[in-house]
Amino acid sequence: MAILEMRKLTVFAIRSQVNDMVKRMMRFRCVQINQTSPDEFKSLQARLFLCEEERLRLEKEIEKINTVLPVLRKKSGKKRKLFAGRKPMDFDKFLQSPDCEKARSSVEEASSIIKRQAEISAENAKNESTVKSLGPWEKFDLPLSLPESRDVVSFLGSIPVQSSSFEVMESAMAEAGVYLEKINEGDNHYYVFVMAHRSCTEAMNALLSQYGFVRMQFSEEEELVVDRVRKLGLENDSLRSEAESLEKRFVELAENVDLIEYLYDSDETLRLALVQQYKMLSTPYCCIMTGWVPKKEENSISRLLDQYECAYEFEDPEPDEVPPVMLSNNPFSRNFETVIGMYDYPHYGSFDPTAIMSIFYFLIFGLMFADVGYGLILILAGFLGPRLLKPREGTKRFLNMFGYCGISCVVMGILFGGWFGNLPYSVMENLFRVEKPAGVIPFFNGVVFNPTENILGFMLVSLGMGLIHMCAGMAIKFRNIWKSGHPFAAIFDVGSWWVIFAGLILLFVVKPMAVGGIVAGVGAAMLIFSQGRNAKGIVMKFLKGVMSLYGIVSYMSDLLSYSRILALGLVAGVIGQVINLITMMGKSVVGFIVMLLVLVIGHLLNLAINVLGTFVHTSRLQYIEFFNKFYEDGGVKFEPAVPSEKFTVTPLEPAPARVAQQSKS
Template sequence: MAVVKMQRISLCGLNKDRKAILVRLQELGVVEINFRKKDLKGLKIQNTSEEKADFEKQAARADQALEILNRYVQEKTSLLDSLAGKPLVEKTKMEDIASRRDVYVTAISELIDLEKAIAEDKSEIARLQNQIEALQPWMNLDVPMGLKGTKKTELLLGTVAAPASLESVLTLLKTHTPPIEAADIEIICEEKDFVYLGVVCLKKDAPEAEDALRAGGFAKPSSIPQLAPREEEIRLQKEIERCEEEIGVKEKQICDMAAIREEIRLLSDYYRIRAERYSVLGKLPQTQKTFALSGYVPERYAADIQKELTEKYAVDVELEEIGAKENPPVLLKNNTFSNSVEGVLESFGLPKKGEFDPTVIMSIFYVFLFGLMLSDAAYGAIISVGCGIVLLKFPRMEASLRKSIKMFFWCGISTLFWGIMFGGYFGDAITVIARTFFGKEILIDAVWFVPLDDPMRMLVYSLLFGVIHLFTGLALKGYMMLKDKDVVGFFSDVVSWFLFLIGLILMLLPTEIFYSISQIEFNFGPGLSMAAKVMAVAGALIILVMSGRRKKKKIGIRLALGVYDLYNITGWLSDVLSYSRLLALGLATGVIAQVINQMGSMLGNSVIGVIFFIVVFIIGHIFNMAINVLGAYVHTNRLQFVEFFGKFYEGGGKPFEPFMAKTKYVDIQEEK
């Protein structure tokens, strides 16, 4: 339950050792490179942007080659493969691939060129097919479309807008000035929008004939092949077949290169690691023969790194405590149970400098409240067993995903517990199945009580759990104030609210309003009743007087701030009422489950009835579990983020981002 203590590590070494030191620090992956302004004073920084960009380009080309292979030779994968994590590869294997990288770079270029050539061939096929489609209306033409005519005649081919007839086209020619008398017209094809014409006229009349036709919307074909349409179609089809054959050959070449897929992955990660290294190299201040490096390292690793580097290299390594003005990165360290909810905390914000890490306390409430919202033993068993199997089967799962699945494992255990307490096993499935198909009455009694039978009791307990949750948040605020030695703030902003709120609660419990809701009767003696009033009044007075304590000489403003702070009691009331969602979601799970069971049993005890029940039961409960798991997750997060954190936690810390081998496809196993 703590933020890992950081130290600043600074080193100065010889340039000849620079590469080896960077490689080792990247392998260790526990140092975040970070320079203060004074670390850079008077020193130059090498520009490595060009080298970094080159490595990133090579990695991108390798990724592109892998995408090409995946399109043509897909790997057999299952839905669970994504849970397995990246494969573990020995460092020596990557070094071997790197030593022969020229071979694989050539293969990558060949893959990219083959893909480009295939794309060009496909584009050519599309162009040829468009030409064939454009030829279809001219198929009745039995002479080459490129034929100009004879010695004294000329052939004009083109289209006019439909509808059009021989008479209308002849009219265009004869009404032209001068009129064209010697012309023969043939309609080759008629379509919805165009009529395709062939016009033969004297060569001397051709210009005038074309002008006359153009006045009627005549347009020549955009492409005029030299062959007859049918012959041109055959020629184009042969070109398409040739292109398809070439595509087949190139696709086979790509498929044959699938054997080096793993090597390309390793090469891609090799270039990615090199790019990261050069990114850091471009931040290092240096002289002609020396370089410097500075950053943050977890305290537990600092001494070992210092010892290793000074023993292997001619380097001076210094460790310093974090300065008062520095804002170090944040790394959390929690027990196995609590670290499962670190992702929830990180999504809100990591602790800022000097702030308390609430992960352990939050994890207890998180699992507790999640189970209370879902509260069905069968659902909890399914979730916990499923998540447990996944955790055991895939030990190398990606860290953040593993934390999430572990969180749902614990939430499943909590759901199982509350389901037993409330007597929910797929709702009332056991009772319905026994009554419908076996003619017996089997009831599994709740260990505590059934919320559906006594919702007001459940509401009271939901609000009670909410008060405990909120008071814990307020207590943590007090702890942080005492840690910062703010005793006045502790009494003014924490103790005062405890007095005020506890006093009001004790005043509420004996009232008829509370009894009518909870059916629980409290009879306090006069001494406790008076103590409750005194606590409430004392707390209110402290809040009224001390909330604006920073405005020492401005009494009016100070009291106004106190009144405004007292108004926050409405916020506390709203926060407490928010925990009624524990009742609402718990009832929703149970009610929907019962409806599903009743629907499934409608056809009674018959073969069709059994089949119908099984189908409705499986589909219905899968839906109910999925929708209510989502609801429990969302609303549990809300209770943490809004109600709980709102009492004491701000966040805003920067995550620890060490210089390490950030790979995409494999994890590197270091030599033992």
């Protein structure tokens, strides 16, 4: 339960070894490599370490895999199973294995197939459109690219049907000495062949434009249309069969889709290693790396660095440096670190409240959603989900958090009588006609009491929880002030309020109200006496002291905010009861089946909306009501260099055999 102490690492390494060193380091996942500023090593005239070519090559590879992979995955018939999880893979081993070659050549081939398929379909479309445009001319028994002639002009073209009847046109043209032949008719057009002696051109043009003739040119068509269409058809057939065989090959390649996923992660890891190296400086033979390492990992990192020809040093951070924050907590509390991460990381060197917060999160979540049934579902989802899905560590912890919260829901559900709303009673009452089932089996009505029957009681539980929660926050503030060397400030700034709270509670509990009044008065006096201590002059001191009593308003509003525990608890319970009530209305057999459906879907919906609401509002109670007492935010999260793990999981440390091999060489 702490923020890990960080050490600053500086390494001077041989340039040719850096890439390998960084890749090994990524496996340890505990070195955050910093952007090293050239100013820091001015005397060495170091520059940024760039390896542009290699990076571009990798980016191209990855781009290729990215375009190929989804298509292959679809074709492979091996759908990514929901519960498949990620397989362990060692990227160094993979890159040297024959599988890697296989994957790489598959990607190469698949991407050329995709390219060729696109070409084929473009060609196909082009041929088809050619066939379509030649269609009307199929009966024409000359090549469509009409030969040039000294004395004769000839065209092909179309005339709209509505301009005139063909016979009229034909005779009019014949009068002008022009030959007009109808080749085809369709789409409201006559497709015609026109031929005339050059001397008649003018008359012909006049007539043609009067009819709305549109000339069509087929300068490239030197064969007969029939032959041409047949050839295109054959070409298309062969293209199609090529596409089919390509497709078959593609499906074969899709068998390697798993290997290609490995390849993706391997290549991406190499790229990430380069990205890390971009942050370093370099001289002609040497690279300079700076970074942060948690103190407890110092040994394993030195052991790693000892295997390389490099000089390195671990230092404590300078006062003006802000190390990144890495939280470390017990197996229960660390699941709640996400909640902290969603707010803001605590400042380096300040108090890590995860452990204390996790206990309150657990309790408040359970109170807000006190239901055995929903709790069991949360436990199943929270603990079984990560086993099946094998997600990343962060997701796993987040799910586990809900699993633990589920336990709390079950316990609170037994205490306050939530069983899918009031399902046991609803069933007894409506299906078995038990009168007043709560009297028959009181267990299901809550071991302590049922909030719907004793709202005030539950309100007190909620506010009591809130008071303890707030006081815990204040206790951390107390500790922080005390540790910073001001024990009296701690006693008066925080302790006085505790005295006031105690007094206010006594006011309600102990009979002669004067007792409570006196205790609260003492607390108030402590505040008036102490809170003006930094002001100048006795009057200002007094006024400031009195003004500090105004703080009671903010404490009261914080406290009342905890009434949301009651409200959200009621909402979840009442919706559950309403669902039960509605479903029990079905009487016939069909009604029974519909009822079961409504019951299941209704409760699942209620679960979904209330898990979200409870999660958000429990978090909010931590952020606003708890953290505002003491939290020092502004920490920067520790982001170590890690391998890419989109499809695979890289083992945490290199296999021992490799270490031995490495150290020998």
